[in-house]
Amino acid sequence: MRPSDISMASGHLAELRERGLGSLLVWHEEARRLRVTALTGGADDAEVLGFADIIIAGYRDLPETDDADALYRRWSARTQKRALQRGMSPTVAPLRVAMRRRGLHLASAPQVIGATGDGPPEIAEEYETDSGGATIAVTTALGYADPSHVLVFEDEADSVDPVHSVVIEVEQASLLQAADIVAGAAYATAHLM
Numbered sequence: 001m002r003p004s005d006i007s008m009a010s011g012h013l014a015e016l017r018e019r020g021l022g023s024l025l026v027w028h029e030e031a032r033r034l035r036v037t038a039l040t041g042g043a044d045d046a047e048v049l050g051f052a053d054i055i056i057a058g059y060r061d062l063p064e065t066d067d068a069d070a071l072y073r074r075w076s077a078r079t080q081k082r083a084l085q086r087g088m089s090p091t092v093a094p095l096r097v098a099m100r101r102r103g104l105h106l107a108s109a110p111q112v113i114g115a116t117g118d119g120p121p122e123i124a125e126e127y128e129t130d131s132g133g134a135t136i137a138v139t140t141a142l143g144y145a146d147p148s149h150v151l152v153f154e155d156e157a158d159s160v161d162p163v164h165s166v167v168i169e170v171e172q173a174s175l176l177q178a179a180d181i182v183a184g185a186a187y188a189t190a191h192l193m
Contacts, residue, residue, distance in 0.1 A: 012036060013062060013063070016059060021130075022128075024036070026054065026056065029053075055109045092140060095179040096125075097179070107127055112124075113139075119146055120145045120146060124139045134152055144170045152186075166189050
């Protein structure tokens with residue numbers, strides 16, 4: 001897939017804005033189409049992101065206006081790491097569901113941090129609480145091979161310093177167990193405020 005293969009329209013952005021908190025603009029590689037979705041976190045959630053889904057934008061990524069070109073330019077700059085994002089899906093898919101079940105919503109497209117030095121690739125994602133009072137940044141290594149990092153920021157504060165920080169080692173757990181542990185720690189840490 002090349003960025004030019006994706007036809008993004010202002011209607012996609014309007015739908016993303018209308019659906020609000022937790023909504024995502026997703027490119028489905030197999031179907032070759034864009035869709036706006038939100039993870040509900042339920043056991044029968046038909047909108048769980050699959051391995052063929054690439055998150056292009058989250059609700060927080062929206063430009064001030066429904067300017068599809070601006071969002072497209074921002075997204076296309078990240079397409080170099082799309083293969084890594086797809087490769088990280090088995091690690092982060094259960095985490096996203098576990099976070100959503102706790103009222104923590106994926107707020108923007110993930111940032112993939114490629115393998116540098118001795119460490120595995122990582123994915124950094126931002127979540128919001130139901131109340132919108134905090135942003136939770138979670139960085140997870142492929143397969144939880146390295147500790148996960150949770151940073152909590154107050155949304156009203158202009159500070160770039162987190163109000164809480166937690167490091168969680170779950171390398172011995174299964175992917176589902178690790179996701180549940182990290183999500184539980186993120187939830188608890190976000191509610192310390």
